[in-house]
Amino acid sequence: MDMAATTSESAISFADHDIPVANLSTISLAKLRAQDPAERAHLVQATSQRGIFLLDLRGDAEGERVLAHLPDVFAVEEKYFSQSAEAKAEDIRHDIRASQDLGWKALKGGESFEISRDELVSRDTKTTTTIPCPPKLFRDQWEKISAFSTGCDEACMMLLNSLSADVVVKHHRADQPSDTGLKMVLLPSLASPPDPEGGVHTDGGSITLLFHHDLSIRAFLQDANGWAFAAPTEGCALVNVADSLQRLSSGKFLSPKHGVAQPFGGVKNRYYLSYFLRPETALLEQWSETN
Template structure:
């Protein structure tokens, strides 16, 4: 996988092309763990306004562990998606509900399963490929999970530690916003929380790319990426801009359940995966979706 470009050069190149680039706040995970008042206030402010921010993982033991595993997990992801379609088809899950997004999926367009198929016309070659691991299955079954691809079993220690680290980070963010939110995310209760690997290629012509605009279901989304492709609506600026990949940081966004619990105080932002300019290339993403307990979502649905 290509290494991340120099951030300054990359941003300057975008600006020279007249492409808007967002300037998001950076929040320190280490300071959140230390209960730093200023950092906690910044977390609440950014969650209430933009709904997007970078989380600097460096200097925190748990964050450093996640970052240490990040190159290896990206390598596993790239190796997995480089297999033949015939091989990956064996990883399609037929034992899940329609609302779940586990195992391997090949989808048209630029959106993940949670937000559905795009409404714009898509060329046949524009495909999104995903593989999602369930936190519940990671915890309960580990490498003995019969649905786990052989490649993941061979690399299980790094995947499991990375998965656990991402989960701890998301729960730290949640408890830092309100301890009351934690009651809906008990580890001993079923949920659709999990790690998703995504191969989302860019196209030769940007005019052929959709924008995949959506808000995220769930509570908090944590994302690692190394190439331009995430575009978000900034409510304060009232404009759209691309979010640069930042070394040592995860991109965090508030999702719909967190907005609901806060009575609309926290902002679940509109965003999408697209591309800023021409050029066909493979783009890999690692997303961790923290989602509420299934029982709560069922109560919400029955009350609708």
């Protein structure tokens, strides 16, 4: 499949190759919170045409808190993944469904650790004693991780409310079980770029919010009929619509194909922080029964 988008996306040059970089819409969280009608219309357009955009967290109190904790959460993620495989294997969860990724997991070419929103809230409010104890490295920074996760959740819910309050009321209630959670991912780059088609997918939840450092996320831009990389942008998170929201909106909001890719060779550890807002478990079970 052609690497380049067919419209006026920008490009960077590296080793005589032009790397297509998407010119993504930027949505202001502060303006959405202020219920700015023009910004809400801009959001609807971005989610309908491409399904992927930048969310500017600056100038919003909750967003600024997320940005303030971001360096520390990245630091604890890097420290955690630097442990031995034996140490991390102790954090494998054996009490979860096959569809869940909680705890530590080895991935093809990398690894992940996911924290459930439901368990995080229960642990913080001490409403249950059955929550698995997080790794010591996380316990030392638990307040920051918790605040970061809560801020990401609030941002996702603000986006969802701005798109369709009805969807929130019916299928994303905070007091109902869901697989919403914060995932830390390590996917090192390789000496030679792998096939970019290998990791192409759509997300299964409602909204995904991502922080990353490198030019390593590649998305299909439907309105451009081509592929381009999403560059990390200071003060912003990369957001994409996922399959459940596309289904709940009867296809109005687009869940784009995307994946981790590598525009050029070079071995390096690449770290990602993803927040997956997912609908209530009851809805997914209902869909499973009717499919």
